[in-house]
Amino acid sequence: MKKMNSLFNWTIIRNNLKMYGWIGILAYGAMFFMVPLIHIFAIIISVLTAQAIFGYMYDRKYIDIIHSLPIKREKVFLNNFISGAIILVVPILLLGVTLVIKENIIMPMYSSIDYNIYFLTNDDILYWVMHTAISSIIIYTISVFAAVITSNKINQFLLSYIIMFVPVGLYICIVHIINTFSFGYPEIMTPDTSVAIPIVKAVVSRYTDFEFCLYILAIIAIYTLAGWLYKQRKSESSNKIFVLPWIESINKYVVTFFVMVILEGLLQFDNINQISKSEVIIKYLVISALTYFVVEVFTKKGVGILKSYKGYLVYVGVLGGIIFTLNFAYSKEVPKTDDIKEIRISFYNNFDTDDNYLKNIENKDLKDKILNMHKAAIVAKEDEGRNIYINYSLNNGRKMVRMYNLGIKYDQLYSEIDEYMMKKALNIEDKDVNEIQVNILGLSFPQDVTHSYSITKRSDIQNAVKRIRDYINDHSFEKKIFYSVEGERRDNVVVVMNDGQKIYLFGPKMKKLQHDIEPYETIEDVEIE
Amino acid sequence: MKMIEVRGLKKSFEKLYVLDGLDMNVNKGSIYGLVGPNGAGKTTLIKNMVGIYKPDAGQIKINGEDVYENVDIKQRIAYMPDENTSFKNYSIKDMAKFYKGIYINWSSEKYEKVKAVLGLDEKIKIDKLSKGMKKQAMFLLLLSTMPELMLLDEPVDGLDPMVRKKIWNIIIEDVVEREMTVVISSHNLRELEDFCDTIGIMKGKKIVIEKELDELRSVITKIQVAFDNEASREELLAKDYILAKETKGNMDILIVRGSQDEIRNEIEATKPKLFDIMPLTLEEIFIYEMEEAGYEKNELIV
Structure with missing residues (x-):
């Protein structure tokens, strides 16, 4: 308890709830009446809560009072953060309880039919509570982070949403640059990036258990970073967009990079396969120079802008280095034997x-x-x-x-x-084979009816492996069989190894192979899926 | 025993130094008047002393410890900003409840006592009070935290004399009773001279003069003197302890270095026709001190 008391300051929390608890009450009321819009509502209320709780940072009078109190800054931050979290989560929990009562006690009293078909189950409600709470808290945490790096409420509001798109945006822009300037870059399947954009995740899709864990970790990480920045932040912070000079610098480069890549992309009228790299580089230089100095004008308000050309040279140097590396070193590299x-x-x-x-x-x-x-x-x-x-x-x-x-x-x-x-893959001993699955596509309509069976008897496996080798080694058209280590092909033979590896066989002579390896007794107990 | 010891304090805003190598010493139980023109850096200094600002360089020791992020020390400091603040829509009672939760030495007894003396209604929202009433409410709250050190940023400037006197009386009571230390800033020396025992004058990002008033009053004396004998007059005026002179008719008004007793003996030995020791205001003392320290007379516009 003593440890808890040294961490929490109930006076600060109570004070915040007294001043801003109405947001929570409002949220409860609004959520109760607007259940379908709840997630959109949560997105806005989370940012407004962060703004209310941390708004004192932008008012000299208030921040002086707060920082003159005998409480360490990290503790001020922690307890303010907790206050906001309470304001957001308590109404969601209450609404969850309300829904449980409604669905389990009130609805059955008025309903003569089996209400479970039409209404929410307790599992649905639990998921809903977790989804809404986690979505709200991650957006709130990001918004608190935004609050700490900037100097007024409007910036904080806008930055809260902008920041959420930065990681995915950077990823897309970097992949675009790699694709433009490199040859031989293995295109990977585009991963689902929506998980990195909490507001998209909050509104449109369900969380997996993994994503729940990921978000909790993200909340802790962003909280820690914001708390650290809060300590760096000076009470006397200026009215610049970014109060810490090095965040201002990061912003300058990120904005320049985004505008450069996106604007150049929009200016590409030609077929993407015929773009000239030198043309892209020229466009990059012009756009980035303009953007860089416009950003400087905005953030420095006209002081010492020309001096910052060095920062731009660094940018050009790094970008040039990357493009050079991609275009030459990366694209032309062949390892020595x-x-x-x-x-x-x-x-x-x-x-x-x-x-x-x-x-x-x-x-x-x-x-x-x-x-x-x-x-x-x-x-x-x-x-x-x-x-x-x-x-x-x-x-x-x-x-x-x-x-x-x-x-x-x-x-x-x-x-x-x-x-x-194929040879190598099938250069196997039958003792390594666990089973052989045979999937036969029906010849009659509908075609997706598949007959499947497994060969599991040792003697049958021995026979089948012998036959398969025979097919593989014989390249005549009569026995042409292809091999793959992946696939969902329905008309195939799948060799499952003891270690779980699967080898898919397919090709024009599949029917023949299937026939050749089929054990006599299985013909009678063909399963129909 | 030193309550506050500041050494080589530097603080800049946007690369512009407001305090640059400032030293300061405040004894325990003293009332220290911090004087300087608007913009001299008084507020910045106080905000450094209360741990709102982090110094760029130098040290601020309170009771021998650094103040920044030092909870134990800050528990014992009461700070009054130049602008009054409470949280929005808070009554005096709400603020008292808040401070009670924050300050371990909060005394409800003291609160009730001071509240009665000032005649404040604790249910009134602080925002709605007049300027003077707000200050009184702040004093009520701050004194109830039973501080060892009060840092007051222009607390009495612009208040009417009655209120000012009332406030001074409660402060002095705590100074006498509990040996509370007070640092109080003002751009007007006259506001402070009746109550402070030490005065620090800020100028050019530093404290240029820091003196106990008793000491000051004992080292500079203002006299008027007249002679029959011109030679005696010449002889006196040539002495190096004379800091300034002004002649009105055959009367010389002199500012001299030395205590009244010393001066009396010195002058009376020269057999003047007329000799008087005249009252010297604090302001005059500082003007001459500043001149001694190499500043122009008109540089001390306080």
Whole structure:
């Protein structure tokens, strides 16, 4: 209790609730009557609460009083933060309790039908309470962060929302620059970035358990950062947009970068494949210079703007370095044969770097061919054809990944690699195989009816593995079978290894293979899904 | 015993120094008057002393400890800003409740007593009080925290004499009873001279003169003197303890360094026709002190 008392200051909390508790009462009332709009409402009320609680920072009279009190600044911050959290969460909890009472006690009294079909279950209400509470608190925390870095309520309000889009925006802009200036960058599947934008998450989608945890961690992290900044912040802070000079600098560079990338993107009238890089660089220079100095004019209010050209030179230097690295070092790099420990290839994607997906090439001859193809691809810059992902593991421990397109002239190499990989993949002992799944697409309409069965008997597996090897090793059209380590293909044979790895077999002669490996007794107990 | 010891204090705003190498000493139980023109940095100094501002450089020791973020020390300080503040819509009672929760030494007994002396209605919202009443309400709240040190930023400037006297009386009571220390700022020396025992004068981002008044009064004396004998007059006027002179007819008005007794002996030895010791205001003393310290007379416009 003593520890609790040393952390919390009930006088500060009580005082805040006395002054701003009405926000919570208002929130409860509003939520009660506007349940459908609740999340939009939460987004606004969270920011307003942060503004009410931390607004004293912008008023010299109030901040002087607060900071003259015998309470450490971090404790002032903590207790103010808690006050706001109480104002936000208590109405949500109360509304949750109200809903539970309504759904479990009041509604059944008036309803003769099975109300559970129409109304909320307790689980629904619990999820709703957690969703709304976590959404409110993360937005509130971000808004408190915004409050700490700026110097008036309008800025704080706007920044609260702007900040939420910065991480995703930066990510998109950086990927755009990499795609523009590099050749061979493995395009990864666009991840779902909505989780990084709390207001989007709050309104449109459900949280997974993982996202709940992620948000709680994010709240702690942002709180800690804001608390640290609060201590750095001076009581006598000026009326600039950003009260700490180094945050002002970060902002300057971030805004310059955003405007540069986005505006250049908007000015791209041509086909994206035909843009000239030098043209992009010129546009980047012009836009960034203008933006940089406009931002300087706004933040410095006209004092010492010309002196800040050095900061711009730093920006140009860093940007130039990145573009140079992407364009030359990155795009033209081919590892030396002696440095390579392993080469792994995939034709599908590089998103999952699980070793099972990428087959190690051990054949010296094939390795050389891949390296030559890599060198040729850098020169040829093909952008059509089959994707090939090359994963190098170098002797110094570095991993290097590139993606190229293999045009028609590489069909031979493609087949060779494909063949090699299939052989390697299926160069297995039947004792390593756990089961073989056979999925047969029906011939009659509707086509999505699939017959499936598994081969699990040892003797049947032995027979099947023998047959499959036979097909793989024979490249005649009669027995052409392809191989993949991923897939949802319905008409296939899936070899499941003891370690869980799956190898998918498919191709024009699939029906024949399926027939050849089918054990006699399974014919009778074909399952219909 | 020193209550406050400031050494080499520097504080800047936007790279502009407001305090630059300031030293200050306040004895325990003393009433220290901080005097300087508007903009001299008095408020900034006080805000540094109460831990609102963090010094750029230098030290502020209160009871021998740094004040910034020092909860124990700040518990013992009562600070009165130049602008009155309470939280919005708070009555005196609400503020009292708040302070009671914050200050461990809060005395409800003291609160009731001072409230009765000042005749304040605790239910009235502080925002609605007149300027003088607000100040009184603030004094009520601050004194109830039983501070060891009061830092008052222009607390009596612009108040009517009755209110001012009332406030001074309660302050002095605590100084006498509990050996409370008071630092009080004003741009007007006259506001302070009747109550302070020490005066610090701020000028050019520093405290240029810091003296106990008893000491000051004992070192500078104003006299008027007339001679029959011109030679005796010449002889006297040539003495180096004369700081300033003014001649009216055959009467010389002199400001001299030295206590009244010393001066009396000195002068009477020269057999003047007329000799009088005249009252010297605090303001005059400081003007001559400043001149001694190398400042122009008109630099001390207080």
